[in-house]
Amino acid sequence: MSLYRLHINGQIRQVEAAPDTPLLWVLRDSLDLAGTKYGCGVGACGACTVHLNGVPTRSCMTPVATVGLKKVLTIEGLDAQASHPLQQAWVELDVPQCGYCQAGQIMTAAALLKENPKPSDADIDGAMSGNLCRCATYLRIRAGIHRAAEISAQAAAVAVKAPVSRKAKPQAKEGV
Numbered sequence: 001m002s003l004y005r006l007h008i009n010g011q012i013r014q015v016e017a018a019p020d021t022p023l024l025w026v027l028r029d030s031l032d033l034a035g036t037k038y039g040c041g042v043g044a045c046g047a048c049t050v051h052l053n054g055v056p057t058r059s060c061m062t063p064v065a066t067v068g069l070k071k072v073l074t075i076e077g078l079d080a081q082a083s084h085p086l087q088q089a090w091v092e093l094d095v096p097q098c099g100y101c102q103a104g105q106i107m108t109a110a111a112l113l114k115e116n117p118k119p120s121d122a123d124i125d126g127a128m129s130g131n132l133c134r135c136a137t138y139l140r141i142r143a144g145i146h147r148a149a150e151i152s153a154q155a156a157a158v159a160v161k162a163p164v165s166r167k168a169k170p171q172a173k174e175g176v
Contacts, residue, residue: 007069008033009077019065023057024048026064027074035075035103039132046131049104050074056111075103078110085155086110089147097135105131109145118149 001016008031015030027033027050036059039047043058050059051073078084086106089095096102105128112119112127119127124142133141 002065004064004067005069006064006067006072008072009074012069015064017064019063021064022060023050023062023064023067023072024059027059027072033074033076037100037103039101039104044130044132045101046104046108047101049107049131051107051111054111054114056108073107075107078106084110085148085151086113086144088151089144093140093144093147095137095140095144097137101131101133105133105141109141109148112145113149113152117152119145 002019003014003016004026006013006015006026008027013031015026017026017030024036024038027036028038036050037047038060039045041060043061046058048058048060049056051057052062052067052070054071054073079087084106086109090102090106108128108131109124112124116123116127121142124145128138128141128145
């Protein structure tokens with residue numbers, strides 16, 4: 001067993017684990033971050049997807065010894081209030097059926113939208129092709145990603161239109 005310092009969801013966390021322990025089990029069993037799911041154990045399904053320095057990564061295939069201080073982002077760290085545009089879209093459109101794969105779907109989609117804020121169907125299909133859904137909600141997942149892109153664009157437009165607060169300049173008094 002070795003002691004590891006990991007940068008998880010914006011915090012430095014220490015954990016004791018064997019070097020070959022998959023990051024998935026460190027997250028779930030040692031750090032109580034159970035949002036990342038075990039699906040297949042061979043990196044084929046995407047249920048265990050987290051971001052390592054912004055790159056979607058299969059945590060079931062990533063030994064903890066290889067992580068170092070790379071920034072690990074899990075579904076719990078995507079948005080503290082669970083109001084990320086993808087999470088909003090997933091709720092609004094009732095995307096999941098059983099929900100088991102959804103953390104991995106959302107994490108993969110978040111990386112896609114960060115790189116491509118207005119993806120086409122083909123872009124989405126390409127980015128999401130490594131994530132399996134036992135319930136076959138692929139069309140709802142695609143619709144959710146498009147809706148999240150719309151929510152993000154609307155939020156950006158509102159931010160641009162919002163007036164900038166400026167302190168009022170003192171008025172000169174007449175007769176002084």
